[in-house]
Amino acid sequence: MPSIAPWKQAFSAQIQTLACPTFSFATASQAGGIVASHVRTLVFRGFYGELPANKYNPVSGNIGFQSDLITFTTDKRMEKFRDLGGVEGVASSSLPTVTNNVEACFWVPSDGNPMIGKQWRIRGKCFVLPRDLEVADKAVGETKEWLVERLSKEGGGDGSDFDFAKEYKAHFGNLSPVLRGSFRNPLPGAPKELGNGGLTPKSPIGDDQLDEEVALSHFRITVIEPTRVEYLDLEGRTKTIWVQVGSDAEKNEKLENFGKVEGDWREVEVWP
Numbered sequence: 001m002p003s004i005a006p007w008k009q010a011f012s013a014q015i016q017t018l019a020c021p022t023f024s025f026a027t028a029s030q031a032g033g034i035v036a037s038h039v040r041t042l043v044f045r046g047f048y049g050e051l052p053a054n055k056y057n058p059v060s061g062n063i064g065f066q067s068d069l070i071t072f073t074t075d076k077r078m079e080k081f082r083d084l085g086g087v088e089g090v091a092s093s094s095l096p097t098v099t100n101n102v103e104a105c106f107w108v109p110s111d112g113n114p115m116i117g118k119q120w121r122i123r124g125k126c127f128v129l130p131r132d133l134e135v136a137d138k139a140v141g142e143t144k145e146w147l148v149e150r151l152s153k154e155g156g157g158d159g160s161d162f163d164f165a166k167e168y169k170a171h172f173g174n175l176s177p178v179l180r181g182s183f184r185n186p187l188p189g190a191p192k193e194l195g196n197g198g199l200t201p202k203s204p205i206g207d208d209q210l211d212e213e214v215a216l217s218h219f220r221i222t223v224i225e226p227t228r229v230e231y232l233d234l235e236g237r238t239k240t241i242w243v244q245v246g247s248d249a250e251k252n253e254k255l256e257n258f259g260k261v262e263g264d265w266r267e268v269e270v271w272p
Helices: 008-015 079-083 138-150 164-173 177-182 213-218 248-252
Strands: 022-031 034-043 070-075 098-109 117-128 219-233 238-244 260-262 265-270
Touching: 008 098, 008 117, 008 219, 022 079, 034 070, 034 079, 070 079, 070 117, 070 164, 164 219, 213 219, 219 248, 238 248
Parallel strands: none
Antiparallel strands: 022 034, 022 098, 070 219, 098 117, 117 219, 219 238, 238 265, 260 265
């Protein structure tokens, strides 16, 4: 059973103060030998296995589980999916795990002065999860095993009895009706002059319409596994770095002999 990261409690408490928990998401893609950087604004959807309660969502997520995996959602037809290494399978349920090095940056402004606040920079590996984690597919099976190892259960235990299909549906239900409806719109980013590809813009998907297959076929949950976390407090003028013990980040930054170790993480106070 994995230990919960020592930075998680403070991070969660601060993010919950935001009316809309958005963050900047940095990736790099390569095509034709050219590397291109991308920065997008995304919405933090909570930690995987800990879906925030939503009174409008009739589908509840798993109860009593926790992880350090940061989640956001995406449309598998978007450029972002391809930038993360996404590959279309024969069927949407057989998509392999895709991974990439990414960085997420959260800004929590001060109540008294929005120009001063707290910043969280989280580096890690990003994984777009397959829609169906129960199919007989080697890559999908490896993804499920990877998730089970990173989930823990309150009172002891791992994620072996975690309901992945339930979590997928609950994440979809936690979106607003308008955002749910966007997943059955025409191809994102395609010129309108090419037509709609047979998909016309449709109305929002209500809380009682969560089985809309076209939208569900495009909807994906994406997780970030943090490997390095940096916290800058401009009010307190302090800066803290957490790196996983034995990781490349710990070695590259020569932090092996500094700070303190808690679980799988090394915490080091540095000059801001």
